[in-house]
Amino acid sequence: MAELAERSGRTRDTVEWHLQQEMTPPAEIGEAAAAMRAANPASNENDEPERGGELMTEDDLPFSGLPGNLGKLHRD
Numbered sequence: 001m002a003e004l005a006e007r008s009g010r011t012r013d014t015v016e017w018h019l020q021q022e023m024t025p026p027a028e029i030g031e032a033a034a035a036m037r038a039a040n041p042a043s044n045e046n047d048e049p050e051r052g053g054e055l056m057t058e059d060d061l062p063f064s065g066l067p068g069n070l071g072k073l074h075r076d
Contacts, residue, residue: 007032 005012008028018025 003036004029004032007035 001012001015005015008015008026008031010018010026010028015025015029018029024030
């Protein structure tokens, strides 16, 4: 967050506020984020899930194995 604020020329509070709002942040913040992403291409290669992009199955879900009588957690 600090690097994004520094690169955009905005305060950290301003950057955090814009990222929490449901609106497009100022161009400076978007450009700084794009520059940060371009500066670290190794992390861009790992954006897909580790298992080759497979969809989660029912067994992968955090509620797997719980009894079926948990009300709203179980849908018919």
